[in-house]
Amino acid sequence: MNQIEEFTQKTFIELAQGLLYSIQETLLYASNNYFRLTLVSFLVFWLILGPKLTHFRIQPRPRTKTTIILREIGSSLLTFVVIGTINWFLSIAIPGDRYGLFYDNYYNDISKYGWTYFFFSIFLMLVIDDTYFYWAHRLLHHSILYRRVHKVHHYSNDPNPFTTYSFHPLEAAILFFGYRLTPSIIPVHSIAVDLWLLLTLINSVVDHLGYEIYPQWFTNSKLTNWKNPSTHHNMHHEKVRGNYAVTFRWWDKLMGTEFPDYQARVKAVQARKIISNRRLKTKV
Numbered sequence: 001m002n003q004i005e006e007f008t009q010k011t012f013i014e015l016a017q018g019l020l021y022s023i024q025e026t027l028l029y030a031s032n033n034y035f036r037l038t039l040v041s042f043l044v045f046w047l048i049l050g051p052k053l054t055h056f057r058i059q060p061r062p063r064t065k066t067t068i069i070l071r072e073i074g075s076s077l078l079t080f081v082v083i084g085t086i087n088w089f090l091s092i093a094i095p096g097d098r099y100g101l102f103y104d105n106y107y108n109d110i111s112k113y114g115w116t117y118f119f120f121s122i123f124l125m126l127v128i129d130d131t132y133f134y135w136a137h138r139l140l141h142h143s144i145l146y147r148r149v150h151k152v153h154h155y156s157n158d159p160n161p162f163t164t165y166s167f168h169p170l171e172a173a174i175l176f177f178g179y180r181l182t183p184s185i186i187p188v189h190s191i192a193v194d195l196w197l198l199l200t201l202i203n204s205v206v207d208h209l210g211y212e213i214y215p216q217w218f219t220n221s222k223l224t225n226w227k228n229p230s231t232h233h234n235m236h237h238e239k240v241r242g243n244y245a246v247t248f249r250w251w252d253k254l255m256g257t258e259f260p261d262y263q264a265r266v267k268a269v270q271a272r273k274i275i276s277n278r279r280l281k282t283k284v
């Protein structure tokens with residue numbers, strides 16, 4: 001073997017090892033965060049307390065079949081393999097970067113911008129990401145992309161926690177780009193990015209829970225009703241075209257894509273919960 005061949009082989013082995021390490025690291029992150037949260041939510045809401053929480057269900061219809069749930073778990077695993085691969089590629093293309101697409105965008109000393117900005121930056125990341133997601137999601141509902149790509153996320157008309165990251169590999173790449181783009185637009189602290197990612201994950205799982213856990217006062221108050229409750233995205237899975245945003249209602253209201261019966265539906269689901277709770281109390 002000559003020197004060029006030896007160098008090429010060594011580089012190839014190093015690249016392959018780097019790729020495997022990146023995928024392994026992402027799957028470890030997924031098992032500590034995504035899979036732990038989805039599994040606990042599924043066990044608690046769908047299996048252990050399921051029969052007692054029937055009145056909390058958003059769609060009173062026969063549940064998603066086990067075969068579909070297993071397909072969603074498989075798609076979720078593939079999502080993290082795709083993310084690991086992109087992370088590996090970016091680590092080569094942008095050495096030293098951890099979150100954003102531009103290394104200079106994050107800072108280490110919180111006092112540089114203060115605590116107010118620290119918390120405001122988390123809110124700003126939620127807004128930026130929600131904007132990116134809304135438009136990417138609308139694009140994914142274009143008939144060609146829907147049939148070939150986004151349909152994977154719509155296996156379940158009545159979503160469950162494992163639906164959350166059940167994506168076609170191309171959709172996983174498109175949405176993950178938003179996770180890398182968002183912290184690149186404003187100055188961010190690494191802890192703020194971690195908190196934003198955690199909030200986004202919790203919000204996504206709640207969106208796919210299949211149960212409405214937001215109280216009536218939250219969705220009625222003008223101070224808080226701009227935040228999507230679980231019913232908002234659940235209706236997207238049920239009816240497919242409409243309610244595209246997953247965090248805030250702003251974009252759907254602005255673009256006229258919010259289902260006209262959305263608010264009536266939230267009220268109906270919450271009323272079912274209240275009536276059922278009263279019945280339980282009178283029985284006691």
Ligand SMILES: [Zn+2]
Binds near residue numbers: 141240
């Ligand atoms: Zn969709």
Ligand SMILES: [Zn+2]
Binds near residue numbers: 208233
């Ligand atoms: Zn969904």
